[in-house]
Amino acid sequence: MRFRALRSGFKFQNVAGRSLRPGAGGVSAVGRNGDHLDSSLGAAKPSLSPSSSSSNYHTSRLSHNRGDCIRPIGVTRHVGAYTSRSIAAQAAEKQENDSASSKGGDIEVELLNPFKLHLLESGPPTHLHTNKDELMKMYRDMNVLRRMELKADQLFKTQQIRGFCHLYDGQEAIPAGMEAVLTYDDCVVTAYRDHGTFLGRGGTVFETFSELMGRKTGCSLGKGGSMHLFKKENNFYGGWGIVGTSGPLGTGLALALKYTKKPNVTVAIYGDGAANQGQLYEAQNMAALWNLPVIYLVENNHYGMGTAEWRASKQTTFFDRLHYIPGIKVDGMDAFSVKAAMQFAKDHCVAGKGPIVIECDTYRYHGHSMSDPGSTYRSRDEIQNFRQERDPIERVSKIIVKEGIASADDLKKLAKDIRREVEEEATKARDAPQPEEHELFSHIYRLDTGLVTYGCDRKKDVELA
């Protein structure tokens, strides 16, 4: 009875309101702008901080990235030589970028589902150019993530991972698209479903498995677990258990970034369940008031744990909730749509226009966590539907095969290799040592002094340095 109500009450359609059909043809009839409210955004209001000079700098430097023209988008990572602290890392990355980037993109990708805009006169383009390297990288990265999540599922069921495990498979397009635009000087902060975001930020499968299994080789030294993956050198601020905390945190990071006067943004990620937390509204108000370069990315997978979005929210859209922050709604199962929207959003923020919300219409195949089968509040048909018609990896592989970059068999072989690699990483992580006992007491305070515990004779308090 519940599923019938679901199906009639909520149709999963693409963002333009069309029914789900694979390859639903060109979108040429629908304008790039889709539906949008009358834009009153106009010129950015004068900001409180003296950043006008830097915004001119940004605009002139990035003038080719205006949002209203079709332009080649390679991997335009804004690697600046002015960041003194990580030149070596940047150099390595730039080299990687250049090899993966387009020297002109020769493959044109048409975005099947147009964007919905809020308070924006124009939005991201609906045609992107990409190239073979980027496509293969996306395919590979998404496959690694998918296999890692499936392996984590298996490890949890055999009790090698304990605690909580929130899996990300189905949502791979978001980090794939996002990281194609961001650099490691941009900050990312997310909630507890962070395995995918962590990999996108440069985390390795070995670090992730180690952390999940509570090994010392984990990214948080085994002390955090599944929900608390961090990577300082790549500006990944985690991995947070409490719902909604990424909003205010991300806003604070954005202020810090703004004061560095660098063309970097913060991406604060939260879900549809978190969208009703008061602290998000507080944070978004501050971001808009002070014109902070923060992109609020809503990973709308339609269910907050087991509660469908229409049962938790009066307004079931999340990109147009505020009349003073513009938003874009994106097909979150298409990596290129996410990439286009992210590029647009980054340009928006870097140009000093303040925060922006991107709502990604996505889906998770697993339940909320490993203790949730995921089928009591949604039908298997629905999950199957998404797998067949909107799977992100399938989409990219279709493009690859269509463009003749690789055959379906090549891709299958690659997937198999990836599977084997992930299994090896899991074995390596399992064999890694657990953290030592003193780590229970370390890193509580900066100097870790003043902690008192007691010995069993109770006559003397034992001080742990």
Add this chain to the structure above:
Amino acid sequence: MRSISRALSSLQRCARDCSREQQESLSCVVRPFSSHAMTETKSSQGDDVPKKSMNLFSAVNQALNIALETDPRSYVFGEDVGFGGVFRCTTNLAETFGKHRIFNTPLCEQGIVGFAIGLAAMDNRAIAEIQFADYIYPAFDQIVNEAAKFRYRSGNQFNCGGLTIRAPYGAVGHGGHYHSQSPEAFFCHVPGIKVVIPRSPSQAKGLLLASIRDPNPVVFFEPKWLYRLSVEEVPEGDYMLPLSKAEVMREGTDITLVGWGAQLAVMEQACIDAGKEGISCELIDLRTLIPWDRETVVESVNKTGRLLVSHEAPVTGGFGAEISASIVERCFLRLEAPVARVCGYDTPFPLVFEPFYMPTKNKILDAIKAAVNY
């Protein structure tokens, strides 16, 4: 004549009983349609009462059923309570009493508690569920600044006595930072609310009914580890246990142990082991943390001369500190050893290190021996 004297004597008896009830606890709210609950209080725990074996979440479920039946203006709400809740404490309530009385809220703890206070301010019984005690902090402001002070600052014009907040607390073996916390100490610092923690199914049912019907806002922490593990014969029917009354679970002469919730099971094991070594332990379940039953503990320490408090929350600033300070004030000359606190360490609740962090039976045993041999 005889009938008048009989009437007078029964009136005197009634007055005596009522005043004793009031002195002991304020746990019975007099509402016309729930008065039958008062008559069942005394006889419900006896052996002649029909009992049924059930676990903690079933006992909580029964208590909620009874509360909703006896008071048509009571409501249960929280995240996911409609389908039964993540711990099944609210199964079948929505089907029995209707979705207008048992409903889901969106994910907003501050909103849930603030909303509950408003509902309670209009004389309804608002039973709000916070899904895990770790998530109660957004609501902390509402509880401390609004719920606790409502009656006081309105000069007794208004109150939110019908408010009960239920939250699962405590370690569960694999909970990590955000599914294992014991935040009771934060709330014990706030005059105006009550904090109640049951140790077993029969206690939970009686204490929850008493908390719901108490004319003060109550924060009711349920030990999540015991939801399935703890099985007991629970009296069927409506009964309440007095709040602010500690229970002496085991009598002893050498040392007094005070605890609450799931920790008591561990302490009981330690008492048994200590008994094998000839140490006779008295075990007290505090049940209500504020206002707590000082008299029972003082009486016990005056008998034994030693005190040990144990809880899962970190030792510094935990509720054991309050107990220790109070007892030292009152029993200083009688004490034969320093008050021992066997608690969690001063660290965030760890994931991998949970077995090290927890105050286990052996740690308690060591402390008992150290106190006795002081």
